[in-house]
Amino acid sequence: MKTDSVLEKILTSGQLAVTSECGPPRGSDPEVIRKKGELLRGVVDAVNVTDNQTAMVRMSSLAACIHLRQMGLEPLLQMVTRDRNRLAMQADILGAYSHGVTNMLCLSGDHPKFGDHPMAANVHDIDSVQLIKMVRDMREEGTFAGGEEIKEPPKMFIGGAANPFADPFELRVARLAKKASAGVDFVQTQCIYNIPKFKKWMKGVCDRGLHEQVHVLAGITPMKSVGMARYMKNKVPGMDVPDDLVKRMGGVEKKKQAAEGIDIAVEMIQELKEVEGVAGFHIMAIEWERKVPEIVERAGLLPRPST
Amino acid sequence: MITAERKPLEEILQSVSSFDRILIVGCNECVTVCAAGGRKEVGLLASALNMSMLKAGRPVQLTEHTLERQCDPEYVDELAQLVTGADAILSMACGCGVQELARRYRDKPVLPALNTKFMGAAERPGVWAERCAGCGNCVLGVTGGICPIARCSKRLMNGPCGGSGNGKCEISDEVDCAWQLIWDRLKALGKTDLYEQNMDAKDWRPAGGGGPRRIVREDLTE
Amino acid sequence: MAAPTPELEPVIVAFCCHYCAYTAADQAGAQRLEYPSNVKIVRVPCSGKVDALHMLRAFERGADGVLVAGCLEGDCHFSTGNLRARKKVAQVQRLLEEIGVGPERLELLLVSAGMGSNFARAAREITQKIRALGPSPISEAIAARAMNRA
Amino acid sequence: MSVLKRLSGKEFVVLAQMHTPKGVNISRLVNDGRRLKGRLDAVLVPDMDNGIMRLPAMAGGLLLQQQGLEAIIGVYCRDKNRMALQADLLAAHVLGLQNLVVMPSADMDLSDHRDAKPVFDLDEVGLLRAIAGLQEGKDLGGSDLDGSPAFTTGCSLATLANGAFEAAFDQVQKQVEAGASFVLTPPVFDIERCTAPLEQLAGLGVPVIAGVFLIKSVAVARYLARNEPGAHISDGLIQRIKKAADREGEAVKIAGETAAALRKITRGVLLQTHGWEHRLPAILDVAGL
Amino acid sequence: MTHPETSKTPGKVLVVGGGMGGIRTALDLAESGRDVVLIDRSASIGGLMTQLDRTFPTNNCDLCTLSPHLSEAGRALHIDLRTLTEVTAVSGGAGSFQVTLTTAPRHIDLDRCTACGDCLRAHPECVTFTPGLDHRAPTCMRYPRSIPQAYSIDLARCSDLEDLVACCPLGAIRPQEDPVVVQETFGAVVLSPGADVYDPTPIATLGYSLFPDVVTSLEYERILSASGPTGGKLQRPSDGSAPKKVAWLQCVGSRARRSEHGHSYCSSACCMFAIKEAIVTKERFGAQIETTIFNMDIRTSGKGYEAYYQRAKDESGIRFVRCRTQNLTASADGALALRYLPEDQDAFLTENFDMVVLSTGFVVGPRLRELADIFGVDTNDHGFARTDSFHPVSTSRDGVFVAGLFEGPKDIPETMVQGSAAACMATGLVPAAAPRPSDEDLPPERDVTGEPLRVGVFVCECGENIGGVLDVQSLVDHAGRLTDVVLSENVGYGCSAESMEHIRATIAREGLNRVLIGGCSPRTHLARFQDLLRRAGINRYLVDIANLRDQDAWVHRTSPELATAKGRDLLSMGVAAARQARPLADHTLPMSQQVLVVGGGVAGMSAALALAERGLRVHLVEREARLGGEALKLRRTLEGEDVRAGVKVLVEATEAQDLIQVHTSAIIVDHSGLPGKLKTGMQVGPQLFYRQIEHGATVLATGAMANRPSLYLLGQHEAVSTQHDMESLLEEEPTQVLGWSKVVMIQCVGSRTPENPDCSRICCQSAVKNALRILRINPQARIWVLYRDLRTLGMQENAYAQARQQGVMFVRYDPGSPPQVEADGEALRVVFHDPILGDDIGLRADRVLLSTGMVPDEEAAEELARIFRLPRTQEGYLLEDHRKLRPVDLPTMGYYVAGTAASPKSIKESIAQAQAAASRVQTLLARGAINLGAAVARVDSSRCAACLVCVRACPYDVPFINADGASQIDPALCHGCGVCAAECPAKAISLQQFDDEQILAKLEGLFERRTA
Structure with missing residues (x-):
């Protein structure tokens, strides 16, 4: 074991891991985060806490993680390179670890253009791959990015993101390889709708043996309505929603579309379970956290292993 | 090449509002090429300012001059005579030019008329894009x-x-x-x-x- | 009706390309088609030769309206000068907007050499339009200054 | 990598046609070639097509290859007997011209030398066989060659017109059997109407390269509509050109769009601009090639 | 046709008659390098035109536009002008005519006379008769600004010879002069002696000799003319009062049924003449004057004429009455009572007028008959020189050509066309003379740089054209006050020879270094004033013209004050720009000596042959597979000539001509370059082989199309066909005709309509022709021709008369209620209104023939006009540079039109225009070099930022960045559009002649008054 992470334990044991996420509030009320956390207790192995997701200001991921940790949940600290330079990031990692946060996800972050602070400076001192390397070096070498030694280095279980659907498709496997070589332990993928394409990517991953180095958690997002399906298809960058899925959602009456979305998510998990290299699932039910237990249950992923 | 574009007229007007004699200085390098601050743009700005001022009932004296390069002291020296007769200098160069003028003519307000944008290349006529x-x-x-x-x-x-x-x-x-x-x-x-x-x-x-x-x-x- | 006093009449500068617009204006004359005398023609080889600066300077000197007249689309004697003129007119219109001089005071007219009547009509229409708009704020300011000085 | 290798490597190839001058002023040809270097897979240089006497394709092809382009030269049967044909083929090989297309011969009465005597010693199939023979080291007289040439040779389809296509197809089939390794088609204007014949051609198992013709003006479009039944020029197309403010630009767009659409159903296109080679880059831009 | 005996030594051409046609011929010949002797029996040239006030449809003085060219350097070197000269004997033949020329004494030494007018003031009686109203003849110059600018003396009228001689301060009067007789050799002769005007005295009922207020149209012109007896005031000859009601009686002496009433043919020009006089009367003397034109038909079949007629009717309020007139008597109150029978009524009406104008036509009088005899050329029954359709300007005598009225009654454009055509034919017999350096005479060019500005302003009055609207004196005064203007004056007719000379002398005397002319359009006149400046010893680009005529006086006639104010502005602008003018140098390029002829019909082939026979290489491009064009569908002309045979001869000659390269099945697809060095690309043959050819000039002979409107069951009923279709049927299946008992022809089908406003010109003669042919085959057939105006011009009128005589019924219909045609089994039922019977007539016709005329070939013309960048009329015909004076030249130099591409025409007219086009091409190519002018872009490399904007913007890819890192523009390639100058962000490029300083100065000039 490289770390004390529960998630790491489950993954290295070869069991399918389940993670979900919880967006911190746009305010300072800790109750919001506690409520969301409560919904996921016993249902998932770790809870991602997003970092100014979609470039909107929210409670800091670090603070929210601490709240979850205090509730006895396993938090997963998301960190984007957009908002802090390497000094601030390392400081936050030290802080997080000091509070018992042992998982983190290294991301570049959505562009500020889409958020509520489009005028903000785009820091990008380092990119996500370099962040992975930095966290790995902190853990393995016990050094800061500047080369100085760390007293009591933080031991983070390091995650990254992978989008098998963005262009250019052909370098997507290589992109994962880069993250792997930078030291990533696991990746959570972009939500999957186009299963054949995902499988194609996964095959590439396996062909290069990357699945041996990196645990791949397949991203699942249930769709609430045909409107959402269309929106994801047309508006969200890097999302690949096949037409027949939109058709299927549109084929049922409005009231039952949410249920249909859940059905689809469950079916997908069932199918993906069988795919070589899939080490677990990351269920992103954006502002729909209450449906996560149902999905996890119906997908036959309960109970979660006790650690 | 450094690319730039003219500030909104409103902003320029605001910046020169307290001056009666304004020297508009263009630059025959990058900003000429990206159609922001060459002789022609100097002429257009002078014309636009003159009209705006006339309209506001506060006519000003405008002098146009375009230097070969606004970021070299020898060229900037050429302006000495004209600067004497002006209350303020409106520079149509990139930020380098503006600063060179300000450095050389310490007692004159030097105001930028352009927003310096980036180092870029012409993607096609009339379109410049950041490259470096x-x-x-x-x-x-x-x-x-x-x-x-x-x-x-x-x-x-x-x-x-x-x-x-x-x-x-x-x-x-x-x-x-x-x-x-x-x-x-x-x-x-x-x-x-x-x-x-x-x-x-x-x-x-x-x-x-x-x-x-x-x-x-x-x-x-x- | 008393004859209008020239000084109170709007002044419209028309930049006319030699091959079409200027010829059309001559044609209007040959056919004795009347149009208001407000339109003063400046001959240029091609409408593409009309610099944004020329259009702006005309307003600056006191024009109440400016017409840039070239050949019909596809007919430019110099291939695409008229299309360039169109873009430049749009550019100057944006600038006029910024200055606070109505951009509708600047117009592009595409006309063929044989269309004397179209030229005359366009001249009548723009004069009518400018009359309705009144003097340009610039020409008003110039006139006011001249009065003060006098 | 040679164009024909690329073809066999299942890549889509873009060819353009360039004519040799009637005279010795080669500046246009050379300039057009230079301008297009890197944007084309190869240039087809027809040999005295339309029966217009001019600089031979071999010279044109050589000039283009000197500019760094790859040339495909046309060979045909009307003006030379088998001796001359074979001799020229040997010359082509040693000059580095290894891509050939066997082309049909225009009638002498369309020629600018109407009184010339047509030869037709061989027909197209015969010529292809002769080429195959040379490659195997034997001439038509049965003698062994001292060093045998290597060529990649295509053939050309006479027409896509309804009714006449079948016969033309048979001809092509025979030529493929005789050694042609790709097929050039006449210009395609109406993709829908041509899809079936193009597919039929593809069934021969050799790459099909479709012609794309730049219709320069309404008059040309009308001319084709009237005189080329195979062209299938619709009224809509004529109107489209006519209504465009920039007819030249519209013509370029149409050619580009056709080339782009052909990408889905053929293995290559041959752009025919007939004198307007300076417009080729624009066509390629529109086609996204 | 070669004439070896003359091909070695250049000869001369004799042009007889110095009217418009003769001047045109002489100018064309001179410009193509031939030596010309131009003779006129009068004391000055100009012909009939000198007496006209203005001409239609531009209402402008044409002679003023044309005649000054004669005195221009270069041309004048080739033209030997001899007035008071007649041909008295001729021998020899083509290539070498021995001609005896007799010059009557002028009694004035031309070298000494300055036209000061002292002799006139002292002895006004010593004058020769000036035709027109004025029996006293006010001046011994035939018209002001006459050429030569000198008086002549009529010794017979002089009472005190001694005093006359003494009164001339220059001693120019030579009473002892005798006629001079010389014999000279000419390679070719062009007869353009004009015609005489019919004298209406014999028609007693019109009272011409009785009533002073009955005048001929020519006399009325004199009254209107500023140089006429009333000084341009409209006055009744009887009492000097201003008339309130004026009537024109048409066809006086023309279309006469009885010989004592004149001649049988139509004089062709009188209808337009009368309409113009009526319009001018209203325009100049008050819209309230009632003007009525009494006529049988209105014959306005020239290009744009129909619209002129409709405008006269609808806008000017001129009344047209169709009638036969009976007689004129004096009414009680001194007015003239006209008795007439309106066409649609059966009782005579009487109406009073203050003045009556007799529209008298053209006749060949004894002097012309004599001329014909001297030359031994065949004439027709009426004395006009005989020509044929395929040789429109060739007389029966080889080497003698004819142009203008002497060939038949016609209007000015046709005269101009024939003038050029005759020049073309003559050049075949007379090779070009050795070029004469015209620059030798020019004074050295003064370097004006550094001189203080001295601007001279010369304002033209141009007769009524400018002076009638603008207050010229106030303009002169205004200009005089402008900055740097040292001289400002009124020069009357600025482009007249004497004014030009005056301006030239003034420039030299006053040391002017900038000149502004206040005159007409610089488009037409700038080049001439530029030449003038050069002759005055300063650079040609130091002059500009303020367009006071076309763009001021003409368009603001009703508000003279505003027009004058605008005139002041235009002068201010002009002076401001002139002050910025700088001396510039012209750039030249060698011209290609090849010619592109587009269209292989009769016109195209004729032009190609004419050019090739004169040694020029021609590319003849035809879009069809064979030569021949529309004429292949015609069989016979009205005169009975075999069209097919004629076309066949042309095709064979064209194909046999080595210098002509025929490209059939050729589609023109691109065109570039500049006049003298053009490039045209075409796709040829079934496989669209692309060829590009270089040529110096272009002749457009693209033709028109037979119209086929879907009217009157055309295309739906077998028995309805066009006159065109009928051509071959009458030749090939005459037996069909035997079965027809009733045939109805309908005229103006698809012509003179809002969609196709012009008259198709040829349909009336086709109808008459076919009617006569049908009757020849089947004399029993009854034929009705339903028409609006029957327009059988010139001698065609005789055929019309013959048809009427043979029983063809001509019935007028009103376009408001056209005939009705319905199917009636195999036949047709036609219903029409007969205005004479006042009743509707219905009949069963075996055949209905529609006179559908011509329409522009929209398919071909539209695209070709685009490719060649040539303007078209609203109907779609090619627009010529000047409807009357330059009917062959297109507005862009180097492009010429022949045949029906310009307007509907007969074969004869098409061929004449083709030959004329060939002549115009020769005049252009004879220059040898293209003057690119000075309007080229120039780069100030010290300002250039090498930004590439110009390189990208230039439509001709001319600018490039040179080794020094600055843009470079080759003046020889620059087309002068100025786009680069307008786009340059560094303002490093200026277009000379139109640089920013000049344009901005114009704006300064315009607003100076307001901002001051």
Whole structure:
């Protein structure tokens, strides 16, 4: 074991891991985060806490993680390179670890253009791959990015993101390889709708043996309505929603579309379970956290292993 | 080339509102080429200012002059005579020119009429696009001649983010995904192995992280 | 009706390309087609030769309206000068907007050499339009200054 | 990588046609070639097509290859007997011209030398067989060659017109059997109407390269509509050109769009601009090639 | 046709008659390098035109536009002008005519006379008769600004010879002069002696000799003319009062049924003449004057004439009455009572008028008959020189050509066309003379740089054209006050020879270094004033013209004050720009000596042959597979000539001509370059082989199309066909005709309509022709021709008369209620209104023939006009540079039109125009070099930022960045559009002649008054 992470334990044991996420509030009320956390207790192995997701200001991921940790949940600290330079990031990692946060996800972050602070400076001192390397070096070498030694280095279980659907498709496997070589332990993928394409990517991953180095958690997002399906298809960058899925959602009456979305998510998990290299699932039910237990249950992923 | 574009007239008017004699100075280098501050733009601005002032009932005296280059002291010296007769200088050069004027003519307010934008190239007539961020440590050799620092919206050094689609960046269909370009080019060159190597976190000191930069060529200094 | 006093009448400068617009204006004369005398023609080889600066300077000196007249689309004697003129007119219109001089005071007219009547009609229409708009704020300011000085 | 290798490597190839001058002023040809270097897979240089006497294709092809382009030269049967044909083929090989297309011969009465005597010693199939023979080291007289040439040879389809296509197809089939390794088609204007014949051609198992013709003006479109039944020029197309403010630009767009559409159903296109080679880059831009 | 005996030594051409046609011929010949002797029996040239006030449809003085060219350097070197000269004997033949020329004494030494007018003031009686109203003849110059500018003396009228001689301060009067007789050799002769005007005295009922207020149209012109007896005031000859009601009686002496009433043919020009006089009367003397034109038919079949007629009717309020007139008597109150029978009524009406104008036509009088005899050329029954359709300007005598009225009654454009055509034919017999350096005479060019500005302003009055509207004196005064203007004056007719000379002398005397002319359009006149400046010893680009006529006086006639104010502005602008003018140098390029002829019909082939026979290489491009064009569908002309045979001869000659390269099945696809060095690309043959050819000039002979409107069951009923279709049927299946008992022809089908406003010109003669042919085959057939106006011009009128005589019924219909045609089994039922019977007539016709005329070939013309960048009329015909004076030249130099591409025409007219086009091409190519002018872009490399904007913007890819890193523009390639100058962000490029300083100065000039 490289770390004390529960998630790491489950993954290295070869069991399918389940993670979900919880967006911190746009305010300072800790109750919001506690409520969301409560919904996921016993249902998932770790809870991602997003970092100014979609470039909107929210409670800091670090603070929210601490709240979850205090509730006895396993938090997963998301960190984007957009908002802090390497000094601030390392400081936050030290802080997080000091509070018992042992998982983190290294991301570049959505562009500020889409958020509520489009005028903000785009820091990008380092990119996500370099962040992975930095966290790995902190853990393995016990050094800061500047080369100085760390007293009591933080031991983070390091995650990254992978989008098998963005262009250019052909370098997507290589992109994962880069993250792997930078030291990533696991990746959570972009939500999957186009299963054949995902499988194609996964095959590439396996062909290069990357699945041996990196645990791949397949991203699942249930769709609430045909409107959402269309929106994801047309508006969200890097999302690949096949037409027949939109058709299927549109084929049922409005009231039952949410249920249909859940059905689809469950079916997908069932199918993906069988795919070589899939080490677990990351269920992103954006502002729909209450449906996560149902999905996890119906997908036959309960109970979660006790650690 | 440094590219720039004219500030909104309103803002320029505001900035010169307290002066009666204004010298408008253009530059015959980059800003001429990007149609922001050459002789012609100087003429257009003078005309526009004159009309606006007339309209406001506060006519001013405007003098137009375009220097070969506004960022070299010898050229800037040429202005001495004209500056004497002016209450303020309105520079239509990039920020370098504005500062050179301000440095040389200490007692005269020097006001910028342009917003200096970026170092870019002409994509096609009338369209300029950012190409170089002046980071001081060029990586173009390993990125197929396309700069990820200047041309990737997230300055990603190790490949595209998940928002890249149809060769375009997630921020706009007008912006090419730099990494798509890099990838295509590396493929064409048969050098995709360059992509596989991880690029280390960048040392930003040469990019200005180490404070204002200068270049000294001892052999040319006097 | 008393004859209008020239000084109170709007002044409209028409930049006319030699091959079409200027010829059309001559044609209007040959056919004795009347149009208001407000329109003063400046002959240029091609409408593409009309610099944004020329259009702006005309307003600056006191024109109440400016017409840039070239050949019909596809007919430019110099291939695409008229299309360039169109873009430049749009550019100057934006600038006029910024200055606060109505951009509708600047117009592009595309006309063929044989269309004397179209030229005359366009001249009548723009004069009518400018009359309705009144003097340009610039020409008013100039006139006011001249009065003050006098 | 040679164009024909690329073809066999299942890549889509873009060819353009360039004519040799009637005279010795080669500046246009050379300039057009230079301008297009890197944007085309190869240039087809027809040999005295339309029966217009001019600089031979071999000279034109050589000039283009000197500019760094790859040339495909046309060979045909009307003006030379088997001796001359074979001799020229040997010359072509040693000059580095290794791509050939066997082309049909225009009638003498369309020629600018109507009184010339047509030869037709061989027909197209015969010529293809002769080429195959040379490659195997034997001439038509049965003698062994001292060093045998190597060629990649295509053939051309006479027409896509309804009714006449079948016969033309048979001809092509025979030529493929005789050694042709790709097929050039006449210009395609109406993709829908041509899809079936193009597919039929593809069934021969050799790459099909479709012609794309730049219709420069309404008059040309009308001319084709009237005189080329195979062209299938619709009224809509004529109107489209006519209504465009920039007819030249519209013509370029149409050609580009056709080329782009053909990408889906053929293995290559041959752009025919007939004198307007300076417009080729614009066509390629529109086609996204 | 070669004439070896003359081909070695250049000869001369004799042009007889110095009217418009003769001047045109002489100018064309001179410009193509031939030596010309131009003779006129009068004391000055100009012909009939000198007496006209203005001409239609531009209402402008044409002679003023044309005649000054005669005195221009270069041309004048080739033209030997001899007035008071007649041909008295001729021998020899083509290539070498021995001609005896007799010059009557002028009694004035031309070298000494300055036209000061002292002799006139002292002895006004010593004058020769000036035709027209004025029996006293006010001046011994035939018209002001006459050429030569000198008086002549009529010794017979002089009472005190001694005093006359003494009164001339220059001693120019030579009473002892005798006639001079010389014999000279000419390679060719062009007869353009004009015609005489019919004298209406014999028609007693019109009272011409009785009533002073009955005048001929020519006399009325004199009254209107500023140089006429009333000084341009409209006055009744009887009492000097202003008439309130004026009537025109048409066809006086023309279309006469009885010989004592004149001649049988139509004089062709009188209808337009009368309409113009009526319009001018209203325009100049008050819209309230009632003007009525009494006529049988209105014959306005020239290009744009129909619209002129409709405008006269609808806008000017001129009344047209169709009638036969009976007689004129004096009414009680001194007015003239006209008795007439309106066509649609059966009782005579009487109406009073203050003045009556007799529209008298043209006749060949004894002097012309004598001329014909001297030359031994065949004439027709009426004395006009005989020509044929395929040789429109060739007389029966080889080497003698004819142009203008002497060939038949016609209007000015046709005269101009024939003048050029005759010049073309003559050049075949007379090779070009050795070029004469015209620059030798020019004074050295003064270097004006550094001189203080001295601007001279010369304002033209142009007769009524400018002076009638603008207050010229106030303009002169205004200009005089402008900055740097040292001289400002009124020069009357600025482009007249004497004014030009005056301006030239003034420039030299006053040391002017900038000149502004206040006159007409610089488009037409700038080049001439530029030449003038050069002759005055300063650079030609130091002059500009303020367009006071076309763009001021003409368009603001009703508000003279505003027009004058605008005139002041235009002069201010002009002076401001002139002050910025700088001396510039012209750039030249060698011209290609090849010619592109587009269209292989009769006109195209004729032009190609004419050019090739004169040694020029021609590319003849035809889009069809064979030569011949529309004429292949015609069989016979009205005169009975075999069209097919004629076309066959042309095709064979064209194909046999080595210098003509025929390109059939050729589609023109691109065109570039500049006049003298043009490039045209075409796709040829079934496989669209692309060829590009270089040529110096272009002749457009693209033709028109037979119209086929879907009217009157055309295309739906077998028995309805066009006159065109009928051509071959009458030749090939005459037996069919035997079965027809009733045939109805309908005229103006698809012509003179809002969609196709012009008259198709040829349909009336086709109808008459076919009617006569049908009757020849089947004399029993009854034929009705339903028409609006029957327009059988010239001698065609005789055929019309013959048809009427043979029983063809001509019935007028009103376009408001056209005939009705319905199917009636195999036949047709036709219903029409007969205005004479006042009743509707219905009949069963075996055949209905529609006179459908011509329409522009929209398919071909539209695209070709685009490719060649040539303007078209609203109907779609090519627009010529000047409807009357330059009917062959297109507005862009180097392009000429022949045949029906310009307007509907007969074969004869088409061929004449083709030959004329060939002549115009020769005049252009004879220059040898293209003057690119000075309007080229120039780069100030010290300002250039090498930004590439110009390189990208230039439509001709001319600018490039040179080794020094600055843009470079080759003046020889620059087309002078100025786009680069307008786009340059560094303002490093200026277009000379139109640089920013000049344009901005114009704006300054315009607003100076307001801002001051």
